[in-house]
Amino acid sequence: MPQIIPIGDLRNTNELSDRCHAKQEPIFVTKNGYGDLVVMGIEVYDKICHEQFLIED
Numbered sequence: 001m002p003q004i005i006p007i008g009d010l011r012n013t014n015e016l017s018d019r020c021h022a023k024q025e026p027i028f029v030t031k032n033g034y035g036d037l038v039v040m041g042i043e044v045y046d047k048i049c050h051e052q053f054l055i056e057d
Contacts, residue, residue: 003027007036016039021043024041
């Protein structure tokens with residue numbers, strides 16, 4: 001199940017970072033009840049780039 005948080009939760013950057021790394025999946029951020037941003041750890045980003053865009057090292 002995806003992680004969804006309100007934009008106000010971005011204030012606690014350490015907790016957000018821990019959540020990103022613990023679940024190894026993107027966190028969806030909402031603003032006024034609508035999707036606004038996606039936050040993810042760099043490892044997840046690299047994995048998605050390699051899978052979706054076939055980027056070579």
